[in-house]
Amino acid sequence: MYSTCVFCDGGCTFAVDDADGKVTISPINPAMPAICSKAVNWDEIRSHSGRLMHPLKNVGERGEPQWEEISWEQALDEIAEKLRAVIDEYGPEAVAFSEMPLNHGFGGVTRRFMNHLGTPNYITALDLCMGNTAQVHRATYGWFTSANWQVADCIVYFGQNRGPELWPREYLNLKAALARGAKLIVVDPRLTETAELADYHLRINYGTDAALALGWINVIIDEGLYDHVFVAESTIGFEDLAERAGEYPPERVAEICGITADEVRETARVYAGSEAALIPWGATADMQRNSTSLLRGQCILRAICGFLNKSELVYGPASDISLSERLYDYSALSQSQKDKQIGSENYPLFSFKGNALYDEAMRNAGFGFTADIMASSCMAHPSSLFAAMRGEGPYPVKAFFSVANNTVMSYANMQGIVDALMNQYLVVTFEVNMTPTAQLSDYVLPGDMWMERDTVGPMFDIAPIMTTSNSIVEPPVDCRCWYDVVKGLADRMGIGDAFPWCNAHELFDYRFAALGTTWEQARSAPAHPGKTPAFGTFLTPSGKVELSSSVLAALGYDPLPYYEEPTDPLANDDMPFEIFAGAREPANYNTNFHQIGFLREREPEPRLFIHPDDASSCNVVEGAWVRVATGHGAIDLVAHLDPCQKPGTLRVPHGWWKPETEPGLAAGLSSALIHNDGMLFSDEAWNLDPEQGLANLRGGICARVGVL
Ligand code: SF4
Incomplete structure (x- = not known):
C-alpha cells in the first residue's frame, strides 16, 4: 500500500509495510529514494x-483565550448557530474562508460548502505559491506546465535551492540530469548548495529576475535563436513581444541585475541552444513586485x-476523471x-471575473466547465478581504474560517490580519497545533494528519490523474477529517443535500x-491517469500560446512582460x-515544525543573514x-x-514563531508578532504585484539593523 507525505x-509518495504490527516506509522507487527526515520521523x-x-471553545476574551474542552456536537451546533446569525x-458574503487544501486532504469540499452557503469570499495560501504561477501560465498556455525531467538537457533555477531535505524527488532528478550531462544555470543572489552545482551562477540583485528574463528574450529574438516554426504556427503576439524585448538590451539588463552583459548573452544562448531546457517551478518567482x-x-x-x-508538458484538464472542479459545484x-x-x-x-474569460476556450475544447486551476482561479483578493474584515471594505465580513492554514502569519501586513480577526463575530480554526491563528479563534477544531487519513486527489486541478493515499495509523480518537x-456543518446549515456522502469513503466512491x-x-495504486487533450491544445481565448496575453489585456493590464523598479515610499x-x-x-x-525537537535543534532561533562587513x-x-x-x-x-x-x-527567515512561549495577543501570539517576516511588509498597493495583487516579500524594501 502507498501513502503520500x-x-x-x-508530495513524496512511498510504500508502507505494516507487517508484524510495525509500520515501515520505503521509497516507491529504490533508485529514487526521495524521503526526507520529516517523513522518516512521522510518528514523532x-x-x-x-x-x-x-x-x-474560548470562554475568555478574543486573543487572550481560556480554553474549555467541548464535544464535537456542541462545537458544530454553536458554530452553525453563530454562522446563521452572521x-x-x-448576508452569506459576510462569511470568508482561508484554507490550504493540501494540508487537510479534502480539496473541493470547502468551496462546495461555500457555494451552497452563498459566499464567494475564499482565499488560499496556494495564491502565494504555485497557485498564482499556475494562473499566469494559464494566461499564456491555457494550463500549467509540468516538468519532464527525463529529457531535460538544461535546467534553469530562478532562486530555488534543492537538496535531500528540500524537495528530494526534484533534487534527485536534478542530480540525474547533471550526471547525464545537462547544463545548470542558477539565478540567485545567494550562494546555495544548488548554485554550487551550477555551470552558470548569476548572482543578480534581489527581485530583478523579470529583467533578466526580458534580457534573455531580447538576445534570443535578436540573434534568431527561437523556434521559427512553433512561433509562426502556434503563438500570437510575437511582433509586439519583439518590440517590448527590444527595450531590454543586455547592457541595460546587466545594469539592473548587477551582472555583466556577457553573462546575459551567454546564458541566453545556452538556454535557447538546448534541445529541451527546463525552468522548474519555484516559489522564488512568486511574491515579487514583478512576479x-x-x-x-x-x-x-x-x-x-x-x-x-x-x-515542459502542457497537459490540460483530463476529460474523464472527477476533477475537484466538479466537486466545487460553482453553479450553486x-x-x-x-x-x-x-x-x-x-x-x-x-x-471569478478573470476565470470567466476562459469559458469559451473550455467550451471550444469540449469541456462543460471552466477549471479552477490549482484552486486559485476564483479567489477573493487577500489584502482586500482582510481590509473588509477590519471594516474597511465594500461590506462587512464577520465570520472567518482558517482551515489547515496559519492565516495570520502567511501574508504581508501581519498586524493588519490580526486586527481583521479581532474584528470578527466568529473565528473558527481547523488545525493540528495551537498556531497564532488558532490563538485568535473562538473555536479550535482538531484535525487529523496525512498518515491518519485516506485521501483522494486531485485536491486542486492541475495534474490529469487521480491519486490515492492510504492511512498508516488511526487518528487520535477526537481528531476528525475535514x-x-x-x-x-452543512447538515446543520440546511445544505446537507449537497453532501449526500455519509463519510469520506462514499465521497471517494463518487x-x-x-x-x-x-x-x-x-486504493492499491497511487495514481490513475485520465484522458488529456492532445498536446498542442492551448485553452487560451485564441487557442494559441499567447505571447501577448488577451486575458491580461481584457482585464486592463499590460499584455506583455515588463520590469518596473520596486519602490519603497516608507524608506528613510x-x-x-x-x-x-x-x-x-x-x-x-x-510556519510549521518549530515545536518539533529534532528539527528545532537544526535551526533553534530565527536567523538574520548579514555580510560580515555590514x-x-x-x-x-x-x-x-x-x-x-x-x-x-x-x-x-x-x-x-x-x-x-x-x-x-539582509536575508530574513519566513514564518517564525516560538510555540513554547506564552500564547495570546499580549505575549505576541507565541512570539509570532516578534519574529514573523509578515510584520515587515506592507500590503498596500505600492508593494503589490499589480496584476496578481499579491505582496512583494522579496526585494526592494529598505531596512536598518540595530543591536538589542
Ligand atoms: S520533502 Fe516534503 S513531502 Fe517529501 S518526505 Fe519531506 S516533508 Fe514529506
Missing part, C-alpha cells in the same frame, strides 16, 4: 505533546524556444453573489465512479540595507539579537554573519 508540498511529529486532541444580519512579468517571461522563453511538450453560487467577490474590481486576474467537519471503479479497488535615510525575505529553511516548512558597520557580532526594521514594522532575529550574503542586503 504532505508535511511539505514535495504526529505524537507531539502540543497536538490538539479535542475541540476547544448570515441573517449581513507576473517574471512568470510571463519564463512562459514565453519556454514557448519561443520550442520546449513545450518536450521538457448565483452570479450576483459571484459579483460580490471582494477585491475583484481592482485585482480581477484570479477572481470532510466530516464540513458535512456536520469521485472514482468517473473512472468506473471504487475507492477499494483504486537611516535604512542602508535592502531586505530579502521568504526563503524557507529545510528545518521547517512555512555587520561590523552596525556593531553586530555573530549570535547577537538584533532588531530589523523597515518602514512598515520590525522583528527581532539572531545575527548570523555570512560572507556569502551579498553586501548591502
